[in-house]
Each structure stands twice: as C-alpha cells, then as structure tokens.
Amino acid sequence: MTAKAKHLDLWQVSKTYQSAQGPVEAVSDVTMSIEEGDFVSILGPSGCGKSTLMMMLAGLESITDGVVVERGRQVTGPREDVGLIFQDATLLPWLSVLDNVLFPVKILKKPRNEYLRRAHDLLAMVGLSKFENHRPSQLSGGMRQRVSICRALILDPPLLMMDEPFSALDAITRDEMNLALLDIWQKNPKTGVFITHSIREAVLLSDRVLVMGGRPSKVVCDIKIPFGRPRPDDIAESPEFNKLCGELKQYIQSGHKHMEEVST
Numbered sequence: 610m611t612a613k614a615k616h617l618d619l620w621q622v623s624k625t626y627q628s629a630q631g632p633v634e635a636v637s638d639v640t641m642s643i644e645e646g647d648f649v650s651i652l653g654p655s656g657c658g659k660s661t662l663m664m665m666l667a668g669l670e671s672i673t674d675g676v677v678v679e680r681g682r683q684v685t686g687p688r689e690d691v692g693l694i695f696q697d698a699t700l701l702p703w704l705s706v707l708d709n710v711l712f713p714v715k716i717l718k719k720p721r722n723e724y725l726r727r728a729h730d731l732l733a734m735v736g737l738s739k740f741e742n743h744r745p746s747q748l749s750g751g752m753r754q755r756v757s758i759c760r761a762l763i764l765d766p767p768l769l770m771m772d773e774p775f776s777a778l779d780a781i782t783r784d785e786m787n788l789a790l791l792d793i794w795q796k797n798p799k800t801g802v803f804i805t806h807s808i809r810e811a812v813l814l815s816d817r818v819l820v821m822g823g824r825p826s827k828v829v830c831d832i833k834i835p836f837g838r839p840r841p842d843d844i845a846e847s848p849e850f851n852k853l854c855g856e857l858k859q860y861i862q863s864g865h866k867h868m869e870e871v872s873t
C-alpha cells in the first residue's frame with residue numbers, strides 16, 4: 610500500500626496571545642501531519658486552543674513558535690486554496706444566494722461565467738436550486754449554512770477548514786448537515802479539518818480524530834477511525850462506533866479535569 614502524501618505538516622507549533630492580563634499560552638508544541646484527502650476532526654474542552662490551531666493552519670493567526678508547511682510550502686498568511694466555514698454562516702444579506710456562493714469569485718476577480726455552472730451544481734447538491742434568487746433572510750439557519758458550504762467549495766479548494774459549523778443548528782438539521790457533508794466528501798474528496806464539541810459527529814465524519822487538552826494545550830489523543838466510505842447508514846448504531854465514542858469521551862474528560870485543576 611502506498612503512503613498518502615502529507616497535506617499539512619506541523620512542527621513544534623505554539624501560540625501565546627498577549628492580553629491585558631498577561632500572556633495566554635493557547636497552544637503548545639504541536640507536532641503532527643495531516644495526509645491528503647483525510648478528514649480530521651479536533652475535539653477538546655472549551656478554551657483548549659482548537660480554533661487557535663485551525664486559524665494558524667489557515668494562515669489567519671500568526672504562529673509564535675514552530676512551523677506549518679502546506680504541501681511543501683511554509684504557511685505565512687492567508688491563501689486562496691483553503692475553504693473556510695464558521696459557526697455563523699456570515700452571508701452578505703443584500704446578495705442573493707447565488708451571488709453569495711459566487712462572492713469569492715468576485716473578490717478574487719475571477720471570470721464569473723466560468724464558475725456559474727459550478728455554483729448551480731453545488732446549490733443543487735445541497736438541495737437549494739429553488740432558492741438561488743432568495744436573500745439569506747428568507748432562509749432557515751440550516752439552509753444558510755448550506756449556502757456557506759457552497760461558497761467555501763466554489764473555488765474547489767483542496768483543503769476545507771470548518772470551525773463548529775453546525776453547532777448553532779437544531780439536532781435534526783445538524784444530523785441532516787452531517788449527512789450532506791458525508792455526501793459532499795464522497796463525491797468530491799478533499800482534505801478536511803473539522804472542529805466540533807460533538808464526539809458522535811467527529812466519529813461519524815472523520816478518518817481521524819484528535820483530542821486537545823491540558824494547559825498549555827497539546828494533542829493528547831490521536832485516533833484513526835476504522836470505518837470505510839461510504840459510511841453505512843446505520844454506522845452510528847454499531848457497537849464499534851459507540852466504543853470509540855466512549856474512549857474519546859474519557860480522553861476529553863481527563864483533559865477537562867486537567868484544565869480545571871490548572872485554572873483553580
């Protein structure tokens with residue numbers, strides 16, 4: 610079996626914020642790789658540095674120490690080949706759904722006609738063809754987040770980073786969005802970094818799950834998810850799925866306890 614190429618390489622990556630109350634060591638000494646095409650979730654207690662780590666990988670937050678390399682090139686700032694999705698869909702209220710999806714094309718001054726077909730196809734894939742001319746205020750939260758997924762995919766970036774993209778949605782819509790994301794990955798595989806507080810969501814979607822914890826925060830657990838793709842519909846009911854969730858829960862709880870002990 611041939612080894613997969615590395616998409617991201619992190620070497621001794623740390624981040625210390627300077628705040629009015631003094632330095633905050635948010636991430637400490639993370640060394641790891643993420644392989645091409647892998648969907649990697651990051652779990653961990655609140656405040657353990659998950660978003661900070663993702664922002665450093667995306668080149669949107671400076672790195673205090675260490676190096677991040679993407680496909681052989683050191684990351685020094687934001688770049689076009691990363692799609693980003695956040696908890697809030699952050700759509701532009703005055704633009705139609707279609708124009709929101711095409712917004713990165715406009716900003717980067719790429720030819721609209723070349724991306725129009727892709728925008729229609731993406732919106733069809735997430736079931737929003739009939740809403741292309743609607744404004745974001747006419748959509749539900751789940752629909753808005755589906756538009757933001759299409760916007761992140763419009764330039765077909767090889768890397769998609771998602772920071773708790775479904776945490777503001779109700780449970781049923783969240784399950785639907787998980788299935789939509791599995792479907793998108795099946796049809797158009799890419800490298801993914803996904804931050805979530807939901808253990809089950811992480812196990813369902815991922816090829817690998819990392820748990821961050823401790824103070825200063827590190828990667829305390831790195832588990833390969835043994836399920837192939839496409840994932841069977843009833844995978845989340847299987848004993849193996851639930852066993853993995855149980856193991857991850859224990860790692861998170863011990864990281865949580867450690868953070869509480871240090872902060873008291």
Ligand SMILES: Nc1ncnc2c1ncn2[C@@H]1O[C@H](COP(=O)(O)OP(=O)(O)OP(=O)(O)O)[C@@H](O)[C@H]1O
Binds near residue numbers: 635654658662
């Ligand atoms: N701009 C900033 N200035 C100072 N401290 C910051 C800044 N941003 C984050 N922090 C601190 O860094 C630590 C890590 O924050 P981060 O948002 O990365 O954690 P997180 O694991 O994503 O949390 P959550 O799950 O609650 O979103 C926290 O202690 C936070 O208070």
